[in-house]
Amino acid sequence: MVIDLESKVQRHPDLVFALMGEEVVMMSEDQDNYLGLNGVASKIWTMLEEPHVVNVLCTKLQQEFEVSKEQCEQDLLFFLNDMQQKKLIQIHPDEA
Template sequence: MIVELSSIISQGTDPICTEVDGETVMMSIEKGNYYGMNGVGSRIWQLIAEPMSVSVLCGILLDEFCIDKKTCEVDALIFLNKLEEQNLIQVRS
């Protein structure tokens, strides 16, 4: 499923996660892959602990980081679609 601004997203149930030096690291049990997220990616992961729309997520990120709206939306969608491809998040239309 393609993640769009109107999509409702939340953390998936598969990955095991922890924080190391302010960054999120996780392991997918299903795929046996290891993932590391930088500060912004870690913040997104924290925020989607509860389901929310991508547009609401971007609104929060705009308040917290110095970034323009279009760049935020494009970058967030690229990142979230990569997470979805790895089955790390749950997505609803």
């Protein structure tokens, strides 16, 4: 299911992660690989401690970073769909 601006997204509940300084490091499902998120990606991950509607997430990011609404929406949707494909986040079960 594709994530759009109205989707409510959350962290994948089975995912194991650790903070390494400013970076978020995630352990893959097979426990053999690790993925690091830094910068804005790390910030988005921190925000997803609570489930968020993508629109709301975008508004919050615009308050923190100098980015146009269109650019933010475009980049955020690309990033979130990529994260969903990697099983790092999912659409909130109420909406799936």
